[in-house]
Amino acid sequence: MNGRKGIEGMLYAFPPSVRKILSSLSQDVLQKIEEVRLRANRPLAVYLEGSEKFVSTSGELSNSSSSSYIVTVDDCEKAFQLVSQSSLYAFEDEIKSGYITLKGGYRVGLAGECVLENGSIKIIKNVSGYNYRISKEVLGAADEIMEYLIDRQGSVYNLLIISPPQCGKTTLLRDIARALSDGFMGFDGKKVCIIDERSEIAGCYNGVPQLNVGIRTDVLDRCPKAEGMIMAIRSMSPQVVVTDEIGKKEDIEALRHVLNAGVKIITTVHAKDIEDLKKRPLLKDLVEGKYFERYIILSNRFGAGTLEEILDENLKMVFKGPYKKGLKKS
Known part of the structure; x- marks a missing residue:
């Protein structure tokens, strides 16, 4: 839809x-x-x-x-x-x-x-x-891949979306947050907190989300990522923290704080693929330390939002693309 x-x-x-x-x-x-x-x-x-x-x-x-x-x-x-x-x-x-x-x-x-x-x-x-x-809210953008982001016990995998600019990562991130918050068949919704530093994920106006981010979602709007992640853990008892475009040292430190608190993290980064990502020392440490259990690689091969592959924590492929709604999986 x-x-x-x-x-x-x-x-x-x-x-x-x-x-x-x-x-x-x-x-x-x-x-x-x-x-x-x-x-x-x-x-x-x-x-x-x-x-x-x-x-x-x-x-x-x-x-x-x-x-x-x-x-x-x-x-x-x-x-x-x-x-x-x-x-x-x-x-x-x-x-x-x-x-x-x-x-x-x-x-x-x-x-x-x-x-x-x-x-x-x-x-x-x-x-x-x-x-x-113009807002690019695509409800259902994540529906076909949610099964790859949840384990058999219903626990959410820590996820990093890897994407070049303007390839639909924020649109996908938003819909993943919505699906995790609302729940879906076989999965009960989780408490989600979005740290929306640039008001791009939830599109808040006067503090109220204008885009559909789910019924169990709280938003810290225009809040710096690093501070927001720690604030969320202290005050909102989230089960999943969602934020966009990590990369700074303080972002990485806050991300570790979230994981040490037993809370799941869903976030994004600008890069072409895993190899491109590993050229940046701070992010390379996260990959080699297996902080993330799933990686989604996006491109614009068939338009923004083309999903190239999903990898596990060992960088083994669990979903092979390219995939986009209306395009058959190869």
């Missing part, structure tokens, strides 16, 4: 001129859009199905920018008013992190002039670049 949200739910956050152009696109195109890019004095662009297209005033898509609509400085100023709801203070913490989360779980990345205070970013002003990202 595809629960992906379309761009229609965030049209209100575009400046009027851009909103009018996007509204003229066909329903089929609107459903495929993954990102909309606004850059002051540059062409309006959209990304769909892994490719970039420029958009004309009449709503025509083209590989060439020669006839595209040129985003104005006024468009960018109006965009900021709309995404921030004309309240800089209310979104100050998010803005200095480079994004604003909209109701519905949509996210708008910001680029502009960074103002520093004591060496840290205080705020971003004169915003001239926007990346409107």
